[in-house]
Amino acid sequence: MTELKNIIDTSNSILPTLSSRAMFWRPRYLEESEWLEHIPFYFWLTEALEPANILETEMSSASSYFAFCQAVDKLNLDTLCHATLSNTCNHQQKINDYNHEHYQEFSLISEENSKQLINDYEDRSIDLLLLKYNDSILFDKALMDKWQKKLSQKSVVLVHGSQKKELKPICRKLKDTYPTFEFTHGNGLLLVCFGQEQTARVQSLCNRGSNDSSNRVLHDVYRRLGSACYEGWLSQTSKARQKQLNDKIIQQQEKLLSVDSEKTALLAQLKEAEKQRIHIEENLSSLADEKTSFEQQLSSVKNEAHRSQQKIETLSSNIEQLKQQDSKNRAEKKALEDSVSTRFDELAELTKLLHQSDQDKIALEKDQQKLKADLSQTLQSAKQDKASLESTYQETKAELSQAHKAIEQLKTNKNKKPEDSTKIDGEKDLVITKLQENNKLLEEDQAAAARIIEDLKKENQKLERSLNERFDELATLTKILEEKSQISTPLKSEDASIKLNNKQSVSFSFNRLKPISRLSKKQKKDYEFLKESEYFSAKWYLSEYPEVGRSEKEALMHFILVGAGKGYSPSFRFNTKNYIEDYPDVKESGINPLIHYIKFGKSEGRSISNAKN
Structure with a gap:
């Protein structure tokens, strides 16, 4: 760094306005980026331009943007910074957290694209615009024209990657149209003065860009300063890597301690295993005797196995016969399947009739239940009438008995008193007549009740016969369905034995x-x-x-x-x-x-x- 200061000091006669203490600032935020070598120039440009608005579009790495934010913060400028994140940015959360922690007072990071963002800025309001080599603004002339209206009178545009092949035609056109200055190191950085009212230091930079001596000095100074930033990032990365390795070493040491503990435990287990080994050896002698016994049993089992093998051969012969029978059964099954397929229409009609019979059966059962209820009610009423008649009959019978007794008494009295016989005979005839009439009425009521009961019994028998006829019809239909089902059931069984997962077996579904x-x-x-x-x-x-x-x-x-x-x-x-x-x-x-x-x-x-x- 001292060497670079000496270079600038010896070049003051050539570059009196292009040196600055800001060039030597150490960047706070470093991450992997193609533009690390241009950070010292970002510091100088911020001090020289003092922009009111800085905008970076489609940002994928935040090293350059946070360098400008650091310069604004350190120079205490009244500047608003804004960056939009690219779809390829892999550290969005990290960038947002860092921005919120250090620069949230004047810096905003969003996810808008260039076409959406253009409406957020007024014309002639942007002093510094940062574009990367793959930014859509550079390759869309209509979009570039729209953004050019947003640039102020002292505006500067930094085009990163000017040395890349795909960007050189665009950079040549910009050089032919506007005052520019280009650094060739770090993939190239082209400064384009779109505004016509540039600061003196920026004008001096562009004017001295054509001076070979000044150009060499500037390139050498910023290349060396940029290399220091890049090496700083490498050092930072190495330290982080070293920390990771140290943490890993600590973890390995902890694992080693754990392994030692496990080793101690295993040694204890080994001692226990040795004790068990001795115990096992002691048991081996007894096991040897058991082995002899088992060998004898094994010999017996082998003999049994030989007999079983003979049975297996016999069974194999039987299986061959069964296979032949199976082939025959398959042929019969095919014939049955052909026969069954012709019966499906009949079964459908029978099913319909069965369903109708079910409905008729339900209706008849309801009628029968109703008639049974009526019959029960009528029988109950008839029983009550019968009980009443029997009661009357018993009363009449009692009266008749009393009458007979009275007649006997009268006969006795008649023999005693002949003069009253005529009167007594008349009373006797009157009582007998009355009793006969009552008896006749009772007999008529009993006959009527008997007729009603007989009629109800006949009606019930008629309903039962009708219901039995329906049951016979249902039984006939059920028998037909069962006969048809008996045709399909053997087919299902045979088919299942041939292929358990065959889902095309015959069924009466x-x-x-x-x-x-x-x-x-x-x-x-x-x-x-x-x-x-x-x-x-x-x-x-x-x-x-x-x-x-x-x-x-x-x-x-x-x-x-x-x-x-x-x-x-x-x-x-x-x-x-x-x-x-x-x-x-x-x-x-x-x-x-x-x-x-x-x-x-x-x-x-x-x-x-x-x-x-």
Whole structure:
């Protein structure tokens, strides 16, 4: 550094205005960057230009930007600094934290691009603009023209990487148009004076740029100063690396101590193992005797194994025969499959009839229950009438007995008193007549009650015969289905034995009994409507009602044709039974409950509940 001062001192006759103490400042912030060698010039330029606004666009490394911030802070200038981060910047958080800690009073870092940022500045407001060799402003003439309007009368633009091949044509054009000064070290740095009212020191720099002697001195001074910054970064990096290595050494030492502890523990374990070894050797002699015994057993096992091998050979022969039988069974299975495929339409119709019979059976059972209730009520009434009649009958019988006694008494008295016989005979006839009338009425009431009971019994027998006929029909249909099922069951068993994971075995699933192509137009429409509904989960439906089948198509078709009518829930999110019970008009409308909720109930604000597992 002293040598550089001597160079500048001996060159004062050539560069009286270009030397500065700021050139020798030590940068506070250093990180890997292509522009470390230009930091001393950044310090000098900040002092010489005293800019009101500094802007760096698309910043990927903050060494240059924080050098300007350091100069503004140290010179106590009234300057606003602004930088935008590039998409390639890998240390955004580190940069933001450093800026917030040291320069937040006058420095702002954002993530805007050049096109968005241009509207944030007034015309002729930027004194210093920092551009890198890959900045979009340099390669977009229209964007450059817009930014040029934002530059002040004393504005300076620093173009980094002027020695790069892709930037040389642009730099030549700038040199031909504006006053410039270029450093060739550190990939090149081109200073372009866009403003016409430059400070004296900046004008002196550009004017002396053509002087070979001045040019050599300036380049030599700033190249050496820049090399010191670069070497400082290398030293800083080396120290950080050394610290990492020291930390690693400490960790290794700690691990070594841990290893020593483990070694001590292992030695203790080794002693214990030695004791166990001695104990094992003591047991070896007893184990030798056991070995002899085991060898004898092994010989016996080998003999048994030989006999087993003979059995295996016999079984192999049987397996070969079974394979031949299997081939024959496969052929028979193929024939049965062809036969079964022709029966599916019949099964579909039978299933439909069975479903209708189920409905008729339910209706008949309801009628029978109603008639049984009526019969029970009528029988109860008849029993009450019968009890009343029996009571009356007993009373009449008692009266008749008393009458007979009276007659006997009268006969006795008649023999005693012949003069009263005529009067007594008349009273006797009157009592007998009255009793006969009462008895006749009782007999008529009993006959009527018997007829009513007989009629009710006949009606009940008629209903039972009708119900039995329905049961016979159901039994016939069930038998037919079982016969068809017996055809498919052997096929499933054989197919499973050939290939366990074959999913195309013959089954009488709901999907086969009622394929989609044979649904009615309304059912097809309902199927397409619910197929993508969030309220229908085929996996949940199949796990909840395993009798349905195995495929998702079977699940949805079953829910449309049968499940909704039985109160089955389509998913955990929708409880069919609760919805029908809460809103009876849904059942009366005949619309599928889930379709009713999606089309009407949801918009009407009707509530639903989760299905219970």
